[in-house]
Structure formats: C-alpha cells, structure tokens
Amino acid sequence: MIRLIPTVTPEEAVRELYEASFPLEEKRPWDSLSELLKHDRLRLLTLDKEGVFGGFLFYWQLPDYFFIEYFAVHPDMRGGGTGSHVMRLLEEQTGGIVLEVEPPLTAQAVRRIAFYERLGYQAFPEVYHQPPHHKGFPPLELRLMQKGLTPGETFLQVKNQLYKYVYKQP
Structure with missing residues (x-):
C-alpha cells in the first residue's frame, strides 16, 4: 500500500532523488x-510504501487549483503503478491540478506526457515559458497540463496564477 504523508522522510533522501x-x-x-517549505508556501508530500521511502511530490495550493511543481518516484518503485496511484490519491483530495511538462522532444518527455494523458490530463495548446530559477538562464519552454479545472478556465488565467504565486512575476 502506498501512502502520501507529510514530510517525515529524512531530508537527504528527498534531496538526493530531487537532484537526480x-x-x-x-x-x-x-x-x-x-x-518556501519553511514558510508553508510550497508543500511536500513523501511517498511511503511499507515504511520505505518511495518518492516525493512538491506542490502549491493556489486559489483555483493545485500546482504540482516536482513529482518523482524512486527508481526502485517505478513501473509498478506507483505514479498512477499517487496521482489518483492526490486527485481525490484536491480539485483541479496543473503541472508542467517538457515539450515532446525526447523519448522521456513523450513517455511523461503519455503517462499524464492516460490519467486524463490535457495539455493546453499554447506554449508556456517557465521563468528561470537561476540567474543568467533564459526562460524554459514547457507545456502546461491540467485535469479537473473549472470549465472555461483559460491558459492565460492559469499562467497568470502561476506567475503571480509560484514565480513572483508580474
């Protein structure tokens, strides 16, 4: 059984998987x-399978939806439905969910997009640029995917919320 739990996993295990x-x-x-975690702006859930660290999910609770910023399953637990199970658990506890994915230019990106599509996520057709996390880096071209948003929620509304709350952009 997989459980989503507030951060109880040693920080080093999360950091190691994050970096990799x-x-x-x-x-x-x-x-x-x-x-961001310390000030409760960003939240962290860890995946626990029978007492063993299985991965993490960093997310933001925004006014209109949850935004998943980082989601990683430990390599030892991949391929057995863990990721799908975690996403379904999160969907049960939230309303709409938005996440970023790379454009489908590599095999890994294509697999990641297909994973979310199998779960019912849809990509906005518009190109999205994530503001850089590092000085001197250009904005990063990504795609936004969503599930469960209020009907009529537009790409521009979603992007504006992300820029305002997550990236502190005007």
Whole structure:
C-alpha cells in the first residue's frame, strides 16, 4: 500500500532523488526550495510504501487549483503503478491540478506526457515559458497540463496564477 504523508522522510533522501530527477534548468536551488517549505508556501508530500521511502511530490495550493511543481518516484518503485496511484490519491483530495511538462522532444518527455494523458490530463495548446530559477538562464519552454479545472478556465488565467504565486512575476 502506498501512502502520501507529510514530510517525515529524512531530508537527504528527498534531496538526493530531487537532484537526480530533474535537469538543472528545471530545478530551484535547494536552499530556495527549503525556504518556501519553511514558510508553508510550497508543500511536500513523501511517498511511503511499507515504511520505505518511495518518492516525493512538491506542490502549491493556489486559489483555483493545485500546482504540482516536482513529482518523482524512486527508481526502485517505478513501473509498478506507483505514479498512477499517487496521482489518483492526490486527485481525490484536491480539485483541479496543473503541472508542467517538457515539450515532446525526447523519448522521456513523450513517455511523461503519455503517462499524464492516460490519467486524463490535457495539455493546453499554447506554449508556456517557465521563468528561470537561476540567474543568467533564459526562460524554459514547457507545456502546461491540467485535469479537473473549472470549465472555461483559460491558459492565460492559469499562467497568470502561476506567475503571480509560484514565480513572483508580474
């Protein structure tokens, strides 16, 4: 059985998986992530399977939906339905969910997009640029996917909420 639990996993296990799972241009510096958690702006759920660390999910509770910023399953637990199970558990506890994915330019990105599509997520057709997490880096071209948003919620409304609350952009 997989459980989503508030952060009880040693910080080092989360950090190690975080560092290994995302390219530099997509990652916030760890100190920045820690500050957001400390001030309860960003939240962290860890995955626990029979007492063993299985991964994590960093998310924001925004006014109109939840935004998943980082989601990673430990390599030892991939391929057995863990990711799908976690997403379904989260969907039961929330309303709409928004997340970012890379454009479908690599095999890994195509698999990731297909994973979310199998769960019922839909991509907005518009191109989205994530503000950079590191000085001197350009904005990162990504795609936004969503499930369960209020009908009529537009790409621009979603993007504006992300820029305002997550990235502190005007």
